[in-house]
Amino acid sequence: MLLKEIKNIFHKELGTIYPKEEIDSFFYACIEHYLKLERFILAIRPGITLTKEEEQPLFEALSELKLEKPLQYILGTTHFMDLELQVDENVLIPRPETEELVQWILDDTKSGMSEVRSQKSGVKNLKSGVKDQHGDDANLHISPLNILDIGTGSGCIAIALAKNLPDANVFALDVSEDALLVARKNAVSNGVDIGFLHQDILNAQLDTTLVFDVIVSNPPYVRELEKNRIQKNVKDFEPDTALFVPDEDPLLFYRAIIEFSEKHLSKNGKLYFEINQYLGEETKALFNTRNFSEIELRKDIFGNDRMLKAIKK
Numbered sequence: 001m002l003l004k005e006i007k008n009i010f011h012k013e014l015g016t017i018y019p020k021e022e023i024d025s026f027f028y029a030c031i032e033h034y035l036k037l038e039r040f041i042l043a044i045r046p047g048i049t050l051t052k053e054e055e056q057p058l059f060e061a062l063s064e065l066k067l068e069k070p071l072q073y074i075l076g077t078t079h080f081m082d083l084e085l086q087v088d089e090n091v092l093i094p095r096p097e098t099e100e101l102v103q104w105i106l107d108d109t110k111s112g113m114s115e116v117r118s119q120k121s122g123v124k125n126l127k128s129g130v131k132d133q134h135g136d137d138a139n140l141h142i143s144p145l146n147i148l149d150i151g152t153g154s155g156c157i158a159i160a161l162a163k164n165l166p167d168a169n170v171f172a173l174d175v176s177e178d179a180l181l182v183a184r185k186n187a188v189s190n191g192v193d194i195g196f197l198h199q200d201i202l203n204a205q206l207d208t209t210l211v212f213d214v215i216v217s218n219p220p221y222v223r224e225l226e227k228n229r230i231q232k233n234v235k236d237f238e239p240d241t242a243l244f245v246p247d248e249d250p251l252l253f254y255r256a257i258i259e260f261s262e263k264h265l266s267k268n269g270k271l272y273f274e275i276n277q278y279l280g281e282e283t284k285a286l287f288n289t290r291n292f293s294e295i296e297l298r299k300d301i302f303g304n305d306r307m308l309k310a311i312k313k
């Protein structure tokens with residue numbers, strides 16, 4: 001069959017469910033993924049014809065798109081920052097808002113490291129004046145950062161941090177063994193070394209000597225009452241354990257992670273959260289009686305309260 005005919009079938013079959021531009025993007029993502037064909041192929045070879053074997057995965061993807069299965073689960077892959085990650089229905093599909101959270105941590109951490117470097121090399125300079133080829137103190141030893149990602153899912157946060165902070169020791173924790181399996185594969189395919197922990201954060205049993213400099217979490221935060229605002233493709237296909245919390249106690253994970261951080265975050269260590277946009281002030285208030293300072297709420301690119309940072313006293 002002609003490729004352009006298959007494109008028309010995509011539009012005919014999906015036209016009542018998705019906008020035209022989205023159907024185009026599904027179609028081009030499918031031909032790129034299954035057939036390694038660029039999206040401009042139809043412009044340069046309008047008569048391109050596929051064999052039955054080549055058509056088959058496109059029609060299979062079409063049937064799943066009709067059921068509103070997310071394209072990332074159909075293709076089994078997605079992008080997060082500059083990473084390619086494997087995803088399946090055991091893990092949440094990483095969201096762009098979470099990229100903003102990771103970028104916040106990277107900006108803070110990189111500027112923190114250069115401050116420490118310049119302070120230390122300044123002091124040392126007075127005494128020895130020894131510099132390496134980059135102008136840094138040759139004897140300067142900065143101990144590696146220990147970072148923990150709680151509720152790692154696909155591993156997106158932990159892997160992006162490990163990739164961008166190659167000197168850090170990164171750990172990632174999840175209650176779901178199936179999610180950890182996916183995260184492990186993603187760590188391998190992206191060439192990073194991560195310590196995985198299978199734990200329930202609501203009842204964590206971690207050695208008290210394990211202390212982190214940065215703890216980050218995007219825990220489940222969608223209330224049952226918000227379910228009807230959520231699109232069918234999220235509700236029907238993404239894992240409930242990754243998404244939902246009870247209406248009567250929507251911040252249970254935040255409370256547990258703050259308590260955990262009282263024990264496992266170093267002095268001046270930083271805690272970062274992705275949060276429910278409707279519960280920004282309530283989440284911030286959880287820190288009122290806690291041993292934290294400089295609580296900062298931040299909005300995402302859509303203008304919603306989405307991130308929070310706190311520093312352990």
Ligand SMILES: C[S@@+](CC[C@H](N)C(=O)[O-])C[C@H]1O[C@@H](n2cnc3c(N)ncnc32)[C@H](O)[C@@H]1O
Nearest residue numbers: 094151152153174175176200201218219220242
């Ligand atoms: C919102 S998803 C975030 C996944 C990933 N970090 C991301 O940003 O895309 C929340 C994750 O928390 C995990 N989770 C749920 N309950 C948990 C618990 N009690 N202890 C540890 N992890 C839990 C889920 O399995 C899921 O992977």
